[in-house]
Amino acid sequence: MYRVVVADDEMLIKRTLKKLIEYENSPFTVIGEAEDGGEALEWISVHRPELVITDIRMPVLDGLELISEARSRAPETIFVIISGHDDFSYAQQALRFGVADYLLKPIKPDQLREVLDKVEASLDQINRSELERRDRLWFIKSRAEVLAEALWLLNGESLSGLLDDLHREFSSSTPGLEGRAKGFWLDLLSFVNGALEEKSSGTILLFGDKGADLSEDPDALRGEIESLFTRKADEIRQSRNWQSHHNMKRTADFLKENYSNEKLSLQDAADYAGISPSYFSRMFKEEFGISFIHYLTRLRMERACELLRDPLAKTYEIAYAVGYQDYPHFAKVFKKLYGVSPSYYRKAMGLDAPSSD
Structure with missing residues (x-):
């Protein structure tokens, strides 16, 4: 109303x-x-x-x-x-x-009704635009977090693929999106800045206002954005202790291979890295910008999001597949991270499928 x-x-x-x-x-x-x-x-x-x-x-x-x-x-x-x-x-x-x-x-009643119809149409359009803006910002924020992760891990291949996907998305010919690519990229850079600041505890110089000089042409933008990320990766690379980085990266690969093990612990990861749990915890936080448990949780939840896109998979089966034997706990952790339940996330993706929540 x-x-x-x-x-x-x-x-x-x-x-x-x-x-x-x-x-x-x-x-x-x-x-x-x-x-x-x-x-x-x-x-x-x-x-x-x-x-x-x-x-x-x-x-x-x-x-x-x-x-x-x-x-x-x-x-x-x-x-x-x-x-x-x-x-x-x-x-x-x-x-x-x-x-x-x-x-x-x-x-005159008919004149008032005509004015009210016009106002209603205007308000409906404002509401639709605001909803579209919120949805797009949610999408951009989620992609920015993945981009910041790839940048922080210096994963050039993943970074390039993500930028290609975003270029296609931001250059869409969907009605209403024409000419807005630069605004989308600027929103993305803002979110990436925040994620990098958190990961580096403020030690990494951010993109600043460099985005203001970006081109308006979508194809030119793609190259300019990649150049920004390439330079930023060089800054991060120069700031790293590479021996520690290599060890932590090996451990990250270990976690990606074993995240479905419900009993996987910080002790297991420290043993794999060959260092004490306390030292491992500190080095892990310095490397990835988040604690071990938060990293493992995010890893599991990102994999859960991928599995939720399969309309035939039941949500409790997805919980088991990412290391949660207790489905209610999985749903609680998922909602805390993404703000919605697994079933709502699935509906937001336009999928109707068997659900347990």
């Missing part, structure tokens, strides 16, 4: 508007009525309604003053002005304030 505040100093007009706005199956509901501009501003400040229908001439604050004051408090709110014939030029001035439309008194 879209929330509406009606502002008019005439009670009869407010009652008429409320009745006309809340027609059967209407997407609008009147949450507040104000007798003057000051009271209307309080409603807007506290409740941030999607729509305000206001008379252009009111005590305390007139319609234009109300809109001007409200813009800084609820910039997303849509305004519709009501005016008399004598105020027609005033109403036209209101349109320059970004008002969606205006209605002349006496208000």
Whole structure:
């Protein structure tokens, strides 16, 4: 439901508007009525309604003053002005304030309905755009974490493949995405920066504002982004103790081969590396930027995400495959990491399959 505040100093007009706005199956509901501009501003400040229908001439604050004051408090709110014939030029001035439309008194039901239909379409589009933006940021953030991991591990082959995949995604011809590749890459760099800062405890210089100089052309962008990552990999490589790095990388391969073993422990990994558990724990954190248990958990959960894309696999079988005999514990860990349950993740991927949660 879209929330509406009606502002008019005439009670009869407010009652008429409320009745006309809340027609059967209407997407609008009147949450507040104000007798003057000051009271209307309080409603807007506290409740941030999607729509305000206001008379252009009111005590305390007139319609234009109300809109001007409200813009800084609820910039997303849509305004519709009501005016008399004598105020027609005033109403036209209101349109320059970004008002969606205006209605002349006496208000005709069919004209109000037409305005409400237009406002509804606009609000629906805003909601769709916001949802698409959130979904895309979630996708970009998840890819940025994988990219940062590949960069931190200096895995050039994986890094190049990931960048190719993102180039295809960001250069999509999907309606609404044209010309937005640079913005997507800048969002990605921002998330990668955060991940690198966490992994390096602030010791690795980040990308900074280099992204501002990137090309607008999607194909040129692909090469420029790879150059940024190549230079960053060189910085990381120069900062490393390579003997320790090689040992930790061998241990990471060991974990990737044995993560499905529920009993796999830090002691096992330290024994494989040939060092004490305490020293191993410290070196592991320095190498990968996260603790051993967090690394192992992420490894298992990333593999779980891959398996969840198989519509024939049951979620409890996936839990067993990644080292969790206790399915509820697996589901709890998955949701803590990704913010959604395994079954919801699967639905978000557009898959309907057998589920245990």
